[in-house]
Amino acid sequence: MLCLAAYAKINWTLDILGTRPDGYHLMDMLMQTVSLCDLLWMEEAEDLTLEAVPAARSKTNDGLSSAGVRYDESNLVYRAALLLRERCGVRRGARIQLEKRIPSGAGMGGGSADCAAALKGLNALWGLGLSRAELLSLGLELGADVPFLITGGLARVGGIGERIQPLLPAPQVWLVLVQPCEGLSTREVFSAFDRMDASSLRHPDNAAAQDALLRRDLTALAPAMANVLQAVSESARPALAQAVRALEAAGAARAMMTGSGSVVYGVFERCADAVAAQAAMEALSAQRGWGRVWLARTLPRGEKSVAIT
Numbered sequence: 001m002l003c004l005a006a007y008a009k010i011n012w013t014l015d016i017l018g019t020r021p022d023g024y025h026l027m028d029m030l031m032q033t034v035s036l037c038d039l040l041w042m043e044e045a046e047d048l049t050l051e052a053v054p055a056a057r058s059k060t061n062d063g064l065s066s067a068g069v070r071y072d073e074s075n076l077v078y079r080a081a082l083l084l085r086e087r088c089g090v091r092r093g094a095r096i097q098l099e100k101r102i103p104s105g106a107g108m109g110g111g112s113a114d115c116a117a118a119l120k121g122l123n124a125l126w127g128l129g130l131s132r133a134e135l136l137s138l139g140l141e142l143g144a145d146v147p148f149l150i151t152g153g154l155a156r157v158g159g160i161g162e163r164i165q166p167l168l169p170a171p172q173v174w175l176v177l178v179q180p181c182e183g184l185s186t187r188e189v190f191s192a193f194d195r196m197d198a199s200s201l202r203h204p205d206n207a208a209a210q211d212a213l214l215r216r217d218l219t220a221l222a223p224a225m226a227n228v229l230q231a232v233s234e235s236a237r238p239a240l241a242q243a244v245r246a247l248e249a250a251g252a253a254r255a256m257m258t259g260s261g262s263v264v265y266g267v268f269e270r271c272a273d274a275v276a277a278q279a280a281m282e283a284l285s286a287q288r289g290w291g292r293v294w295l296a297r298t299l300p301r302g303e304k305s306v307a308i309t
Contacts, residue, residue, distance in 0.1 A: 002125055006038040006117035007152060007299060008108040009145070010175065010258040010265055012213060013204035014227040016193065024144075024160045025190060028206055030167075030213065032154040033299045034175060038102050038114050040077065042121050045095040048085075050078045053099040068104050068183070076115035076142055083138055084122050084130075092126050103292065105183015107259025112145035120150065136162075152302025156210060170300040171216040174274035176247060176266045178281055180239040180290035189260035192232045202226045218269055222254035233261035239290060240264055246284055250277040271297075 012030040019025055041053065050071045072078065077096060085091060096118070102110035119139055123130045130138075132150070139146030144161035154170035157163065204226035212221035234241045240257055243264045247255035251273055252266025268274035274295055281293045 001041060001043040002121050004040040004042065004117040004121045006040060006102075006110075006113035007033040007149070008036045008038075008102045008106075008110060008113055008296075009033050009149060010108065010298070011227060011256075012221070013206050013209050013225055014229060014259070015204050015206060016228055019194070020160070027144075027158060027160065029157045030154070030204075030206060030209055031148055031157050032170060032213075033149070033152045033302070034108075034296045035299060036102055036108070036177070036294055036296045038110060038117075039099040040114065040117050040121060041097040041099075042125050043095050044125060045093045047093045048078070048081055048096075049094075050075055050081075050096045050098065053097045069098075069100055071098070076111045076146075077118040079142055080115045080118040080138075081122055083142065084119065084126070084128065087138065088126075088128050088130070090126060090128070094122060094125060103179050103183070103263060105185070105261075106179055106263040107184070107186075107257065107261050108177075108263055109145045109149055109259065112143045113149045115139065115142050115146050116149035119146075136164075153299060154213065156206070166302075167210065167214060168301070169214065171213055171298060172300045173216070173218065173298050174268040174271050175296045175298065176250070176252065176268065176274055176277045176281055177263050177294040177296055178243045178247065178265070178285065178290065179263045179292050180243040180285065180288075181237040181262050184233055184237065184261045186260045189229055189232055189236075192236070193229055196232060201228045201231065203228060218253040218267060221267075225254055225256055227257050227259075229260050230257045233257060237262060239288075242288075243281075243290065246281065247277065250280045252277065 009031050015028045017026045119135050136147045140162050154167045156165040205224040209224035244255040247266030255266040257264045278295045
């Protein structure tokens with residue numbers, strides 16, 4: 001049996017440069033994988049099946065992260081398996097169990113992370129021998145974030161997600177993640193962005209942010225960070241702006257929304273400061289009726305995600 005870690009991501013920056021004729025947005029982003037992850041368990045079987053890990057077996061899944069997750073052919077894990085079988089001409093089966101820890105509708109790439117792990121895991125389980133370049137190409141067919149999440153670590157990502165420039169040395173910093181509201185639809189957020197007055201948006205300084213990250217200079221990083229989707233999402237979910245302010249009041253060097261929301265994160269240089277902020281945010285979340293709070297760290301490189309158990 002294989003056990004796979006599907007790591008979530010944050011956006012250090014997110015900028016939109018334009019739109020292609022087919023409607024896809026052209027992006028310029030700095031992204032990094034983080035320690036928060038889903039788990040996929042795989043073993044060969046006659047049929048292809050996908051199911052949730054039984055609650056009795058899971059030590060971490062309280063059912064909240066998997067709320068609204070479907071385990072049918074619409075799930076990116078299942079779609080990844082079908083695409084591999086079609087392109088590689090195989091009819092082998094697999095029993096896949098998914099343990100959700102990454103929140104849904106969060107802007108952390110949970111479904112795409114699961115898809116990336118499924119492509120790598122099934123490539124190993126079925127002995128397909130696909131190269132990294134082939135996996136990246138297949139991943140892009142399934143989702144714009146999938147190629148980056150196959151790669152992992154810290155990267156500058158452009159185009160619609162296909163241009164990936166890994167960056168080293170990537171920093172390890174501590175994060176406090178808060179989901180203060182219901183999940184957001186990525187499609188709806190981008191549609192609302194297209195209707196906005198572009199002159200009112202705050203754009204990131206990607207070059208300065210990249211330089212600061214590689215130097216692990218959080219003081220220089222903070223003013224260079226921005227997410228052009230944040231204003232759109234905050235207008236739909238005012239609690240996002242409130243959580244950003246609360247994280248910075250709790251000592252974060254900078255707080256920002258990741259992706260299209262609904263998670264915001266605060267950046268901390270020291271673990272002790274992040275732990276204290278986590279406790280403060282949990283108390284505030286309980287008081288205001290917000291959602292969950294997590295402590296995580298950034299991953300300095302793409303982590304090995306496949307292990308035999």
